[in-house]
Amino acid sequence: MIGRLLDALAGRVTAADAVVKTDDTITLSISPDGDTRVAGARSQLSHLRVARQGRIGFASTTGDEDAELVGRAMAGAASGEALELFLPAPAPLPAVVTREPQAATADAEELHALARALYERLTRTHRRVEAWAERSTGSVQVASTRSVLAGYEVSVAGLGAVVESIGAESAPPCRVHYAAVALPALRDVERLVDEVSARLDPPILTGAGAIGSGPVYLAPRAVAALLRPVRAALTGYEALLGRSPLRGRLGEQVFDRKLTLLDDPLAPGRPGSRPIDDDGVVSRRVTLVDRGVLTALASDLLVGARAQVPSTGHGWRMPNAATRVGLTNLRMEPGTEDPGALLGGLSRGVMIQDLEWGGGANPLAGTVVLRAPWAYLVEGGLIRGRLEGVTLFGNVFEVLNRIAAVGNDPTWVGAQELPSLVVEGLTVACDR
Numbered sequence: 001m002i003g004r005l006l007d008a009l010a011g012r013v014t015a016a017d018a019v020v021k022t023d024d025t026i027t028l029s030i031s032p033d034g035d036t037r038v039a040g041a042r043s044q045l046s047h048l049r050v051a052r053q054g055r056i057g058f059a060s061t062t063g064d065e066d067a068e069l070v071g072r073a074m075a076g077a078a079s080g081e082a083l084e085l086f087l088p089a090p091a092p093l094p095a096v097v098t099r100e101p102q103a104a105t106a107d108a109e110e111l112h113a114l115a116r117a118l119y120e121r122l123t124r125t126h127r128r129v130e131a132w133a134e135r136s137t138g139s140v141q142v143a144s145t146r147s148v149l150a151g152y153e154v155s156v157a158g159l160g161a162v163v164e165s166i167g168a169e170s171a172p173p174c175r176v177h178y179a180a181v182a183l184p185a186l187r188d189v190e191r192l193v194d195e196v197s198a199r200l201d202p203p204i205l206t207g208a209g210a211i212g213s214g215p216v217y218l219a220p221r222a223v224a225a226l227l228r229p230v231r232a233a234l235t236g237y238e239a240l241l242g243r244s245p246l247r248g249r250l251g252e253q254v255f256d257r258k259l260t261l262l263d264d265p266l267a268p269g270r271p272g273s274r275p276i277d278d279d280g281v282v283s284r285r286v287t288l289v290d291r292g293v294l295t296a297l298a299s300d301l302l303v304g305a306r307a308q309v310p311s312t313g314h315g316w317r318m319p320n321a322a323t324r325v326g327l328t329n330l331r332m333e334p335g336t337e338d339p340g341a342l343l344g345g346l347s348r349g350v351m352i353q354d355l356e357w358g359g360g361a362n363p364l365a366g367t368v369v370l371r372a373p374w375a376y377l378v379e380g381g382l383i384r385g386r387l388e389g390v391t392l393f394g395n396v397f398e399v400l401n402r403i404a405a406v407g408n409d410p411t412w413v414g415a416q417e418l419p420s421l422v423v424e425g426l427t428v429a430c431d432r
Contacts, residue, residue: 017144205385225355236325260333272328279315335406344381
């Protein structure tokens with residue numbers, strides 16, 4: 001289809017590029033009663049962008065209507081944004097693992113074995129457990145009128161559970177998950193089981209006293225939630241032309257020197273890995289923050305043209321939307337201290353296993369409110385128990401200028417590889 005789209009535009013446009021994505025997904029879930037349910041879905045996305053008489057138009061479809069797609073993209077260009085768009089030339093693609101054969105061909109029986117293994121390992125008296133396993137397989141094709149024609153196969157496998165404790169020592173739902181190109185191994189199942197135990201085993205504390213703004217230990221899942229405003233501030237229109245607090249600060253020290261962030265589409269076997277972006281820009285690792293210094297902001301071809309900067313290879317195409325900028329695999333450079341040593345260094349503080357996003361007064365500027373249903377009081381380096389009703393307040397950008405320590409435990413949380421952090425500057429409120 002992608003070739004037909006571009007052939008239909010020959011001589012009618014200044015430039016055009018297209019993406020065709022296919023996906024075949026099977027999801028298997030096990031209910032708390034042990035019942036199994038299987039669901040499947042297949043989809044195709046075709047996204048076309050054209051440049052005609054100095055204006056940009058785009059259209060997308062989930063079907064095979066070539067003529068309609070071309071017509072809607074051309075109609076969009078008639079009143080579209082006035083912008084000069086330069087498409088990339090063809091270039092060799094880097095080698096990166098985006099598909100694993102066993103995951104791509106996994107059937108419901110194999111997914112059931114994975115979900116059942118996790119379900120049974122998590123099941124206890126006074127627990128309510130739901131488990132699921134999923135595999136997705138498909139392809140991505142990218143082409144343009146500048147002779148770019150590339151494609152790659154993809155697979156993603158996921159495994160997760162929701163665990164609720166029942167009774168007097170009840171806790172909020174504990175959600176854990178794993179995702180990668182390959183099917184999870186036994187060690188991945190055990191890590192999820194260990195994570196659930198670490199959350200549910202400590203007793204609930206009452207009357208813990210004021211916490212205030214002491215040091216806070218953030219486990220990798222909590223770090224992922226904390227970084228949400230940073231990811232937004234590093235990408236797209238807001239980063240280069242909008243309200244990002246990082247706009248115009250390239251080359252400046254914006255965070256603690258212990259913080260290094262890079263976006264890595266070439267990480268083997270991870271959900272965001274790819275050899276080429278949806279604009280036809282060849283993928284490369286991009287260091288965003290180097291020891292606290294802002295070194296890059298992520299852009300695609302469209303935002304780059306507006307800001308007059310090169311694309312960093314972060315273009316994505318979504319259904320019924322213009323192109324957007326997004327990171328692939330965000331990685332934080334680990335430190336040298338193991339989690340036990342990080343906890344041991346806390347005379348009195350709080351450990352956070354996971355956070356729930358609560359928005360805030362100005363999330364883009366980093367002023368946030370984060371609910372912490374999985375917070376634990378630490379005294380003398382030891383976990384005393386779980387705290388209920390904990391909320392964190394602060395400014396993420398200020399907090400990341402006050403990093404006390406970075407752990408040596410980089411952990412993949414979806415498409416992010418993050419270590420534990422000990423930070424200061426967060427106000428901890430506990431209403432119970």
